Amino acid sequence: MDETIKRVIPNHFSLPRRINRLGQLAYNLWWTWNPEAQMLYRLISQRLWDQVNHNPVTFLKRVERSQLNAVTNDRHYLELYDRTFQKFDAYLQDTQTWFARHYPQFAGETIAYFSFEFGLHECLPVYAGGLGILAGDHLKEASDLGMPVVGVGFIYNQGYFVQRITEDGWQETSTYYLDYDEVPIIPLTDAQGQPVLISVELPGRLVHARLWQVQVGRVALYLLDTNLEQNQENDRQLTARLYSSDPEVRISQEILLGIGGVRALRRLGLQPKVWHMNEGHSAFLVLERARELVQSGLTFEQAAAQVRKGNVFTTHTPVPAGVDQFPLWLVDKYLSTLWPQLGLTREQLIALGHQTTPWGESFCMPVLALRLSDHANAVSELHGEVSRRMWNFLWPDRRADEVPITHVTNGVHTPSWLARRLRLLYERYLGPDWLEHLDEPELWDRIASIPDHELWAVRQHLKRKLALYVNERARQLWMRGNVHPSQVLASGVFLEPYSLTIGFARRFATYKRATLILRDYERLLRIITNPDMPVQIVFAGKAHPADEPGKLLIQQVYRAVKDPRAAGRLVFLEDYDMNLARLLVQGVDVWLNNPRRPNEASGTSGMKAALNGVLNFSVLDGWWREAYNGANGWAIGEDADPVDPTHQDELDALSLYDTLEKEIIPLYYQNRSTDNIPSGWIARIKESIRTLAPQFSTRRMLKEYLTEMYLPCLEAAEEEIPADTAVTLDQAN
Structure with a gap:
């Protein structure tokens, strides 16, 4: 780079000397895929960290001096601080990266x-x-x-x-x-x-x-x-x-x-x-x-x-x-x-x-x-x-x-999308250096060694985390004072962590068919309100401001969400962003994707979900056509391009409902062990992670x-x- 160009990190902050490098860290997005680095801000003030949408620059400008001083006297915080910056410095100063070792001739x-x-x-x-x-x-x-x-x-x-x-x-x-x-x-x-x-x-x-x-x-x-x-x-x-x-x-x-x-x-x-x-x-x-x-x-x-x-x-x-x-x-x-x-x-x-x-x-x-x-x-x-x-x-x-x-x-960047609890679990059973080998399929065979109860406990934790987040969003919506009570109910007040939860979150383009699951609405109502095996469906996504048909799809979904007959088991979360995306791909049980084939070039949200133990339920389009092996999720429809779109919509909707009723819902609820763990469901999760995590990573892609x-x-x-x-x-x- 031209040496006359100056790259000066802005110095907005007045930080205690012992933790003054928090300002430097804020300007390197390495923290976005390293949970320990994010913890350095969260532990100072969780409330403010969430309030500023996890922005360390704004956080450091607004945090109280007393809160900064408090952590300088916290031995556990300072140990985390020192450990994190040792890792940060080692990362930036490493001269033996994968590329440097394998292609030294292209240095520079x-x-x-x-x-x-x-x-x-x-x-x-x-x-x-x-x-x-x-x-x-x-x-x-x-x-x-x-x-x-x-x-x-x-x-x-x-x-x-x-x-x-x-x-x-x-x-x-x-x-x-x-x-x-x-x-x-x-x-x-x-x-x-x-x-x-x-x-x-x-x-x-x-x-x-x-x-x-x-x-x-x-x-x-x-x-x-x-x-x-x-x-x-x-x-x-x-x-x-x-x-x-x-x-x-x-x-x-x-x-x-x-x-x-x-x-x-x-x-x-x-x-x-x-x-x-x-x-x-x-x-x-x-x-x-x-x-x-x-x-x-x-x-x-x-x-x-x-x-x-x-x-x-x-x-x-x-x-x-x-x-x-x-x-x-x-x-x-x-x-x-x-x-x-x-x-x-x-x-x-x-x-x-x-x-x-x-x-x-x-x-x-x-x-x-x-x-x-x-x-x-x-x-x-x-x-x-x-x-x-x-x-x-x-x-x-x-x-x-x-x-x-x-x-x-x-592929997807594994450290950016993997839940912290699962990261710790993988480290324990795949090995402390597993991230260095994450694109090696043989590494992921070790998934089988994770005890079912430990994997299930993490999955339940992530569902509770999603439900708490959604409930708090609904509370904040109600506190705005300018919304109808039905909008608060539609935003997930009744979402809870013990029912089978399906996520549909993506751009509301017409080819993605957000309303396909509403096609036989009476049948859908019977499915989601079954008192013995209830189902929740969480929708999120934006339509381009100029896409009127896309906005009409949102309206159709939202009207179904507000229907009292749905008993609050349909939810729409507004203003979809990366934070909400992470919570959804980590916190639901099933990731639904039903584009009109072959219009989905690839898709990556399902890859993020799979990494976190969420099972994919998708049309055989884009990446899922390569990924699906019959035991690592479910397919909607056949591996063939449609001839007539209307007829294809009908066939795909029937496939969707049948698979939900006959395979997905029974596997989740029935044949549980004495400690209430669905062993068949966990087996499918392990197969999904084993087969999809190494192949659909940006490590392999790059x-x-x-x-x-x-x-x-x-x-x-x-x-x-x-x-x-x-x-x-x-x-x-």
Whole structure:
């Protein structure tokens, strides 16, 4: 990194000398996946820690001095403090990481990872959903492995949105304004103490962006911010919020992320050999990299061939309508100064991203990325098949199975999502160094050695924790004084930890079919209100503010939740975030997922649930098609794509109800041991953990990205490009 760039951790705090490093720890998100580090704040004041949404920066600014002084006289606290910082220092100073041991020849190289959103923790609400959570887990795992990854994205000062549900079940949104002084982000300044800036060209003007840094263990994440006085008001809003529905705002954001992101890394003195695009939002980076080479004297064909070698593109979208694409008039307006710098005509540049759709011609970002990347992947095996068919038209001389799009199935960052009690249990029975070997299947065979009563006790603890949290949320909702009593009841007043509990928490997009379980409503009521074997279902999730059908789904679910006949056994928890997600994937018994196949590219929430001993009940789509073995959860429907969506909904609903009534509910309640432990249920939990925890981890995922994508890029970086291998514009067409 450029040594003139200053990275100064803000000093907002006046802490007792004995514990003054709590301020340093607050600005490294290593604490987000290390429970002992979080305990250092929680033990000072649990009430305040929860009140500030587990944000250590805000916590240290608001905590009473007397509370800080008190822990400096607590021997047990100081022992935890010293032990935690020894671990923290050893982690940061380790020169023998997994990557350093296995690939010492690539020490000093850089892998750049671009994403429109990064979900790292609830205290940094600059994410909307699964794509961002995956990106956050990607950086955390890269840190654990010692991979030389840097992230590039945006800091959204208005985040995504805060969700409130009206008495009638309608989603209302409000803005959460991010105060940069209250979150763990670090300003970057130059040698003169001025903010580090980059700029990009938009029609008739320059737009400037400031650079911020989030430290994620050993990995740096650089975030662009256009909320600067020197920008026009509209341009100041470019990094205000995620996923604008205005196409001019969207193309401006994507120019800023792709082109501006490359310039940001250059400004920081970084020269990546690998450029990983997490979806098509950042695909303009391929043009900026080509422009650099053309300006240095290469032809576009030569530049494109060189750029391709270092590009990795991950697609997450299984339907053509879901990809980023822009009308050609927007390309004319926003890129007209770029094609001369590339040595191209307008038609040649448009050809790089051209796609003909039923609604006309467009410039498609995944097409641009695919044309200029040597390495491309989908995010599950089935999604790979779908993607090869979907993009087959780019390789008209090949069969679909020959299209060069492979798959790397997603995973989850184990330490971030695993409950602390289970972590202690795994440490006791898998070995103290189990986290160093978590992607090794043979390690997880030791799950069988965990006594049933110990595993069941932890599972019951996690259910009680969820129920207490939900009850307290309901209390806080009631105390607001502006809600109807039925809304308080709908928020989980009657949730209790002894009934079979099903979780359905995700984005409320129509293809996810949130209302499938309501299809035969009378049958559902009989299932959940059975006095001998009751069932609770907890819903949570947001719809995009512009997604009216998604908001209607929330309303339908909420009206069912409020129905007195459901006896409070249906619950909707508003304002779904990472904190609530952790509690749900740890605290329910069954994780329900019923998208309309094959529209779920991968999905990761079920992986988090499985890690915590929650059993999956899912359509054989995305990751579950690879994961399900007949004994580690349950499947909804068949392993086949639907022909008629309405008919498929009917068949899947019947499968869902039948499996619930005949398999899941009896296994949970019947044939319990004398000490009331469902041994058959525990056996299925152990099989689920054994088979899913090692395979669906980011440890396995990152190692696959490294061997299949990153290493070929690194090895090819120094090779000369023979003239006859250069990409021609005819090929682009």
